[in-house]
Amino acid sequence: MSSTRRIAVILGVGPGLSTSIAKSLSTTHSLVLLSRSLPDSLPKLNLPSTIPKDNILALSSDGSTSSLQKAFEDLKKHWPEGRVDVGIYNVNQKFNLNGFLDKKEEDLRRGLESGVVGAWNLSQSLLPLFLSNSPDPTTGAKGVLLFTGATMSLKAGGKFSSLAPGMFARRALSQSLAREFGPQGVHVGHVIIDGIIDTQAVKGMMGENGNKRLQPDDIAQTYLSLVNQPRSAWTQELDLR
Amino acid sequence: MSSTRRIAVILGVGPGLSTSIAKSLSTTHSLVLLSRSLPDSLPKLNLPSTIPKDNILALSSDGSTSSLQKAFEDLKKHWPEGRVDVGIYNVNQKFNLNGFLDKKEEDLRRGLESGVVGAWNLSQSLLPLFLSNSPDPTTGAKGVLLFTGATMSLKAGGKFSSLAPGMFARRALSQSLAREFGPQGVHVGHVIIDGIIDTQAVKGMMGENGNKRLQPDDIAQTYLSLVNQPRSAWTQELDLR
Amino acid sequence: MSSTRRIAVILGVGPGLSTSIAKSLSTTHSLVLLSRSLPDSLPKLNLPSTIPKDNILALSSDGSTSSLQKAFEDLKKHWPEGRVDVGIYNVNQKFNLNGFLDKKEEDLRRGLESGVVGAWNLSQSLLPLFLSNSPDPTTGAKGVLLFTGATMSLKAGGKFSSLAPGMFARRALSQSLAREFGPQGVHVGHVIIDGIIDTQAVKGMMGENGNKRLQPDDIAQTYLSLVNQPRSAWTQELDLR
Amino acid sequence: MSSTRRIAVILGVGPGLSTSIAKSLSTTHSLVLLSRSLPDSLPKLNLPSTIPKDNILALSSDGSTSSLQKAFEDLKKHWPEGRVDVGIYNVNQKFNLNGFLDKKEEDLRRGLESGVVGAWNLSQSLLPLFLSNSPDPTTGAKGVLLFTGATMSLKAGGKFSSLAPGMFARRALSQSLAREFGPQGVHVGHVIIDGIIDTQAVKGMMGENGNKRLQPDDIAQTYLSLVNQPRSAWTQELDLR
Numbered sequence: 003m004s005s006t007r008r009i010a011v012i013l014g015v016g017p018g019l020s021t022s023i024a025k026s027l028s029t030t031h032s033l034v035l036l037s038r039s040l041p042d043s044l045p046k047l048n049l050p051s052t053i054p055k056d057n058i059l060a061l062s063s064d065g066s067t068s069s070l071q072k073a074f075e076d077l078k079k080h081w082p083e084g085r086v087d088v089g090i091y092n093v094n095q096k097f098n099l100n101g102f103l104d105k106k107e108e109d110l111r112r113g114l115e116s117g118v119v120g121a122w123n124l125s126q127s128l129l130p131l132f133l134s135n136s137p138d139p140t141t142g143a144k145g146v147l148l149f150t151g152a153t154m155s156l157k158a159g160g161k162f163s164s165l166a167p168g169m170f171a172r173r174a175l176s177q178s179l180a181r182e183f184g185p186q187g188v189h190v191g192h193v194i195i196d197g198i199i200d201t202q203a204v205k206g207m208m209g210e211n212g213n214k215r216l217q218p219d220d221i222a223q224t225y226l227s228l229v230n231q232p233r234s235a236w237t238q239e240l241d242l243r
Numbered sequence: 244m245s246s247t248r249r250i251a252v253i254l255g256v257g258p259g260l261s262t263s264i265a266k267s268l269s270t271t272h273s274l275v276l277l278s279r280s281l282p283d284s285l286p287k288l289n290l291p292s293t294i295p296k297d298n299i300l301a302l303s304s305d306g307s308t309s310s311l312q313k314a315f316e317d318l319k320k321h322w323p324e325g326r327v328d329v330g331i332y333n334v335n336q337k338f339n340l341n342g343f344l345d346k347k348e349e350d351l352r353r354g355l356e357s358g359v360v361g362a363w364n365l366s367q368s369l370l371p372l373f374l375s376n377s378p379d380p381t382t383g384a385k386g387v388l389l390f391t392g393a394t395m396s397l398k399a400g401g402k403f404s405s406l407a408p409g410m411f412a413r414r415a416l417s418q419s420l421a422r423e424f425g426p427q428g429v430h431v432g433h434v435i436i437d438g439i440i441d442t443q444a445v446k447g448m449m450g451e452n453g454n455k456r457l458q459p460d461d462i463a464q465t466y467l468s469l470v471n472q473p474r475s476a477w478t479q480e481l482d483l484r
Numbered sequence: 485m486s487s488t489r490r491i492a493v494i495l496g497v498g499p500g501l502s503t504s505i506a507k508s509l510s511t512t513h514s515l516v517l518l519s520r521s522l523p524d525s526l527p528k529l530n531l532p533s534t535i536p537k538d539n540i541l542a543l544s545s546d547g548s549t550s551s552l553q554k555a556f557e558d559l560k561k562h563w564p565e566g567r568v569d570v571g572i573y574n575v576n577q578k579f580n581l582n583g584f585l586d587k588k589e590e591d592l593r594r595g596l597e598s599g600v601v602g603a604w605n606l607s608q609s610l611l612p613l614f615l616s617n618s619p620d621p622t623t624g625a626k627g628v629l630l631f632t633g634a635t636m637s638l639k640a641g642g643k644f645s646s647l648a649p650g651m652f653a654r655r656a657l658s659q660s661l662a663r664e665f666g667p668q669g670v671h672v673g674h675v676i677i678d679g680i681i682d683t684q685a686v687k688g689m690m691g692e693n694g695n696k697r698l699q700p701d702d703i704a705q706t707y708l709s710l711v712n713q714p715r716s717a718w719t720q721e722l723d724l725r
Numbered sequence: 726m727s728s729t730r731r732i733a734v735i736l737g738v739g740p741g742l743s744t745s746i747a748k749s750l751s752t753t754h755s756l757v758l759l760s761r762s763l764p765d766s767l768p769k770l771n772l773p774s775t776i777p778k779d780n781i782l783a784l785s786s787d788g789s790t791s792s793l794q795k796a797f798e799d800l801k802k803h804w805p806e807g808r809v810d811v812g813i814y815n816v817n818q819k820f821n822l823n824g825f826l827d828k829k830e831e832d833l834r835r836g837l838e839s840g841v842v843g844a845w846n847l848s849q850s851l852l853p854l855f856l857s858n859s860p861d862p863t864t865g866a867k868g869v870l871l872f873t874g875a876t877m878s879l880k881a882g883g884k885f886s887s888l889a890p891g892m893f894a895r896r897a898l899s900q901s902l903a904r905e906f907g908p909q910g911v912h913v914g915h916v917i918i919d920g921i922i923d924t925q926a927v928k929g930m931m932g933e934n935g936n937k938r939l940q941p942d943d944i945a946q947t948y949l950s951l952v953n954q955p956r957s958a959w960t961q962e963l964d965l966r
Contacts, residue, residue: 592841600890640901642901657886
């Protein structure tokens, strides 16, 4: 398989965790980076120059079926011979911590879109490609699909009425897909990030002193471990804190 | 308070559990029954004749904001002096156990609508009414809001990719509302029904021998216990099996 | 069954929750109260005079097999014709919040004894009696066995290294017994009390202002609801907060 | 730190998972292998000849305080300059799936000894050594303490009344220690092995065809990932299935 280009697709790419995941995957994979603001926002990601530019394909997608269909068509044209075998769903919830009665149905719907609908659509695009792969000779996986979760994936605090439902739903999707597609050779995992990630945005808001924050590169190391887990002992869920 | 009419609102009323809940509440409450097919389907509910007809108000609602606004306006006209202090969200998921790749985004969206959007909208209608109540002299509650859950609220099986996300999300909403409104005197609970309810529909499909099924009247007894719990020791979640 | 004396056995009886549970059961059951300090400490329980004295049998037991065998022999002599059909395991952990390295193996062992060994021994004494009963005509239960849990039954905080293991273990026992004996007609439940109970002892230490504390009588109401649940819809676990 | 000998202590070593963990750690660590039957049973472990014999210290311990004190004294004499910075508690429960009423208190106690008392004692021996270390320059950890869990750590089936309590208790201990010692630089993790490990013993009982079994070497890869996790993003719990 050394001659086959391996491709990882990351949806929800901004400066922060997804950039670190991209870096950590870049030694083995070509990268398809997707977000609402890409490709325009690509320079802001500050990807290291060690990643060859022709190993990156940045495309626009808001997680909708139509935008993903377009992106996967572009991907197929760009790297027609590639093997897509990693997918990361890393779309953040847009924070809204108003009281429930100060929120609108629209806030819940926004939370559900980024929480689970985009994850569903990405999975619909990736799983047929994964299933058409042969098992990876090292791990035995036809593909690896990882979802990023949060504290509010497990516990819904009082201010999280519009955010937690989508994150609980994302976790449900990851469980269901793991049970359906695990036996078919697809590793589906859910990573619960139980704390604040020390991104540029967070530093801007909360200051530099991030001793208790999770470092994006440190989190990415575990994503990479999950991608490399052998088939007989896959992790469905873990926490990072 | 003996002279005040107490009103319970149940959304998702069909023959089965909701009818049993209605019966169990009818000795203390007037009933507002809501579902997509009401009021036409009222005769099919087989409500016992012991419930006075003028204690029942059956209205149409599909859980949308607009249908609920209409229903609550009708309710206010019908019983202008009543105290609305119980709400039950009992909308079932429409079963679809196809494999994930045989499902459409539309299936997920349907699951989210019945799973959590309707629950959100009912809560938006009820909570302001609850908060305007004085505490019940016996229980200390300004209102009680109960959500019906299922096995798939906790664990998403391989065929439940379009159903479990909405039920996980419903559970998240119940947790968040309990934490926000519990301190304000509103009891929010989540009832996980971990098995098959022995309804007429189930008997038709699976036969009469329902020894291992949950009886609707037995489940309703626990809903009633939850409605009557005193404020210092409220249950947020329980299972029934 | 009206002519048969029904008997409830409570292990871990002190002034507080167990007294309230005893009161709530006393209208239907004769009471066997067990603790290390009984029968001497009986006057300190402040049981209401409405409970006839000859409906109470107070005996000493520390939860050991030998003390329980003795107690059940005494019980059998005292009420030879009775039907033992309720058991409550309510033994508290003796608090020790030292740091782990300031604790001894002995502290862990003490936590395990009160946490799970006593619960095991009580279950060994009660279950054969339950299984020999006919089903209760109202609930269908041959017996009801309830275990009191706590916040630390689910989450082990940093200071709870010697206490949480026993409470986690108690929860495991309740689950296992529910799965083994539920199909045989025995209801096994676990009540997670997620907060501080407003007992005399707590009032002495922390003051009277217990607005956020759980009232023992309010908790007992839910124990009574569990005892009365019909067989098709039993609760295995609930929280009170 | 390249000149300092790093030492990993594994308690509960038999042919199977612990041997694979030993192999995976042997490139960076000297190994202290502890079990009831060691050092006599060392040849049966079939450790690969690639591990230098003088990198292995096999000692007897049944998990008791006294046996561990002896073992750690021997360790200190053997490698007086070493840095002990990894501990693995991997003691198996001795299976006993009898019905509850066919079990004795002794069965529960045995489950608690291997489930949690040995884990407590190992932690008491290791944590002071860890706390005296400087942080590892790569991971920032003063030490890593991993506990092996199982399906029955989370759910207690009907036949697991004497086994699950000890495993629930082990999980509680791991949580409590993580919360107390994480902020002090010690990584405490709990690995839930949700399935059957394909050991020689299992092959003997259940046959060779272990497609659905977890391979010990595959599991060990994840233990190694946990040992190498950087401090800002530690996993407290993960499953392998």
